[in-house]
Amino acid sequence: MPDDCLFCKIAAGTIPAKIAFENDELLAFYDISPAAPTHILIIPRQHLLNTTELDEQSAPLMGRMMLAATQIAREQNIESSGYRIVTNTGADGGQSVMHLHLHLLGGRYMAWPPG
Secondary structure (H helix, E strand, O other): OOOOOHHHHHHHOOOOOOEEEEOOOEEEEEOOOOOOOEEEEEEEOOOOOOHHHOOOOOHHHHHHHHHHHHHHHHHOOOOOOOEEEEOOOOOOOOOOOOOOOEEEEEOOOOOOOOO
16 A cells, blocks of 8 residues: 555545445545535555556456446435446546546436546
8 A cells, every 4th residue: 555545545544534335345435525416436445556557357346346336326326317437547537546446426417528
């Protein structure tokens, strides 16, 4: 775990967060600057920089992150109206915290293109 990683500190419990879901491998918590009525971040507890570090070995982890997002969407009652799952990679992709994470956004209409 990098000493300066905000999400590693949240996963370790040294920085508090409002938890939406957790298991041994993943943690999901509410974004402190929500871009939608429902805005939850899903992270692996293991530090991965972003999607550039994914490989065949970590592909099942990404699948479990997506499954967690759909479960949380169901629990948040946004499954039937629709939602967006986003991951940003690198500075040009809009990544502001250098730890792999998904944004689960819902509770309002999502325009396209997003940015």
